[in-house]
Amino acid sequence: MTEFVEVLKQLSAAQKPAKGVSLYTRFVNRPAGRVLAALAYRVEATPNQLTVLGALFTFPALAAVALLPPGPAMALCVGAALIVGFALDSADGQLARGQRSGSPSGEWLDHVLDCVKIVALHLVVLVSFYRFFTLPSAAFLLAPMVFQLAAVVIFFAGILTEKLKGRTRGEAPAGSPPALRSVLLLPVDYGVTCVAFLFLGSQQIFLSVYCALLLAHVLFMAAFLVKWFRELR
Numbered sequence: 637m638t639e640f641v642e643v644l645k646q647l648s649a650a651q652k653p654a655k656g657v658s659l660y661t662r663f664v665n666r667p668a669g670r671v672l673a674a675l676a677y678r679v680e681a682t683p684n685q686l687t688v689l690g691a692l693f694t695f696p697a698l699a700a701v702a703l704l705p706p707g708p709a710m711a712l713c714v715g716a717a718l719i720v721g722f723a724l725d726s727a728d729g730q731l732a733r734g735q736r737s738g739s740p741s742g743e744w745l746d747h748v749l750d751c752v753k754i755v756a757l758h759l760v761v762l763v764s765f766y767r768f769f770t771l772p773s774a775a776f777l778l779a780p781m782v783f784q785l786a787a788v789v790i791f792f793a794g795i796l797t798e799k800l801k802g803r804t805r806g807e808a809p810a811g812s813p814p815a816l817r818s819v820l821l822l823p824v825d826y827g828v829t830c831v832a833f834l835f836l837g838s839q840q841i842f843l844s845v846y847c848a849l850l851l852a853h854v855l856f857m858a859a860f861l862v863k864w865f866r867e868l869r
Contacts, residue, residue, distance in 0.1 A: 643674040647734045658821035658828070661726075665827045669726025676731050683732040683742050690724030691749050693717045695756065701836070702760040705768050708837035715834035722827050725750065747795065754791055757829070758784035761846065769839050776843070779850055786853035790824065790860055797864040823852030 647670050654662050676686055697717035704710055728746060732738035762780035765771060822828055829849060835841045 640674055640678065643677050643734070644670060647673050647677075647730050652729070652733075656821075657818070658825040659818045660822060660825045660827045660831075662818065665723055665726050666730075668723040669730055672723055672727035673731040673734065676727060677734065681731070683728040683735070683737060684745060686724050686728035686731060687742070687746050687749060690721045690728065691753075693724065694721035694753055697721070697833075698753075698756050698760045701833070702763040702767075706764065706836045706839065706842070711834055711836035711842075714836060715831060718830035718833055719827065721753075722830050751788070751791065754787045754826070755784060758787065764836075769843070771843070776847075779847055783846070783850040783853060786850070786857040790853065790857050793861060793864060797868065800868055823849055824856045 652666075657666075672686070694717065697714045700710060700714055725746070728742070729738075732742060758780040761783075762777065765777055765780065769776075771777070832842065832845045832849060835845055
């Protein structure tokens with residue numbers, strides 16, 4: 637137990653800066669990922685193995701959304717699997733920093749799988765809407781397409797902006813982010829989207845939550861693109 641606590645402290649010291657992350661990532665996903673990373677450290681797992689394990693939680697859950705009629709039990713399983721998959725996505729990076737075993741290939745694998753997850757998530761929602769939902773209008777079938785566009789643009793443009801700014805993993809922490817910013821970023825946190833699937837058992841609630849997150853992503857996409865473009869000028 638003492639060794640486990642020491643590993644947790646070591647991983648905490650190697651944590652990414654808290655600047656620019658939502659409350660969910662800072663206080664839920666990263667701490668959960670830290671525990672998983674410490675467990676992985678104890679069994680001598682590699683960051684890439686955690687990346688693949690996260691995919692093994694995520695993709696079967698997404699397949700279930702497209703293939704199975706939504707219900708309370710199914711929603712609980714899918715939501716839990718997506719949440720664990722996202723925590724493992726945090727754990728792989730924390731383990732790599734703690735072991736000083738990060739590599740370009742590992743970062744590449746992580747980002748590629750993240751991109752596939754984002755695309756697949758909204759594709760399966762589209763399939764579920766078409767197969768199982770009684771939508772108020774056929775126009776709601778456009779919602780997953782627009783959501784997917786906004787999510788992919790935010791993901792890609794954010795990574796590209798960081799690369800063009802020349803930032804490195806060794807950047808010094810910039811301190812705690814303002815509380816308001818952390819709250820405002822909640823709707824565009826992938827973890828919150830994962831939590832939304834816990835409501836999949838109720839079509840009306842899930843559709844309302846999903847469309848609210850869609851609207852937030854579209855608004856934030858516009859704001860982020862303007863902000864990032866100005867920062868690079």
